[in-house]
Amino acid sequence: MARQSEITATAKSSTGVAGFFKNANNMKLWLWVATLVLIVISGIISPGYVQPENLLRLLRQAVPFGFIAIGQTLAMLTGHVDLSVQSVTVFAGMLGSTYMMGSDANLLSAFILVAGMAATFGLLNGLGITKLGINPFVMTLGTGIMLDGLTMVFTGGATKGTASPILKYIGTGRLFDFFPVSILVWIIASVLVVLILKRTTFGRKVYAVGANKKVAELSGIHADRLIIGVYVISAIMSTIAGFIVCGYIGTGTLDLGDDYKMTSMAAVIMGGTLFRGGVGGYAGTAAAVITITALTGLLTILNISEPMRRMIYGAIILAVLAITSRSKKE
8 A cells, every 4th residue: 555655656746746847848948949039030120130249249148147047046946036136236236346446456355245245135035034934025125125225325326436357357358259258157157056956965955945845854954044045145146247247347337227036037937947946947047048138139129118028027927837837737
């Protein structure tokens, strides 16, 4: 009888989780197809768009988004969400440029200072969610608003200082005068994140907590510590994104152009990570980041306003959630 129950559980697992993995793999394939279609359409509307230089520029624009999405992926894999990512990114770029003042000698100390401050807010997010039981949406939205205020206090609402030469090289430099350095940095980071999630104890713990927090705790995992750590990592990833934006522009900015709270959630969900956590990964997220960046390029060519873009991103999230919910029921 016990053996029969085990077989039944295994069968349910294969049709449930394994079945979703299959769908997730298909989803990644369709994301690449969608990216290709979007680029082709953009090229038809705007001749010359598909030139290698333009495509590399488009991919370089995805780099900060990609780093932000690393933290969002980790948060959502644990069954949570981080709405403070954009605020951290703006804070990091603005404060970082202020402390760098265009000097390489100040780059490391500026990053440590800003990353430390951002990590403190990540810690605050984790503690509020795990120890006080505050809803992740409310908690991270609140800390994001606080960071927005701090950014205005520190900078007076105006950009100050400039990126250091090394940071500018990371943001705009090219290897062999062709391949953007920032893209290479993102590729290396992406490979590391995928390997960490798939091959390390930390990665297994992330999936376990997202799948079932109580069961994970019974197996000896300190779930609250892990969740707090994930929010700290998310803040640091957004800090890196802010510094890359600073290096690309040459200074900090209050306007990133896109609402990364919305688009990072869209990328994670589109990439196959379940909103409830426990299933998914960064490989799918990275593919979705490129797809959304290609979509943004097309919307820019079509002169679609920012409010309309947010409506489109919201519709994408709802559509993917509907699809995954339906597949789960089946």
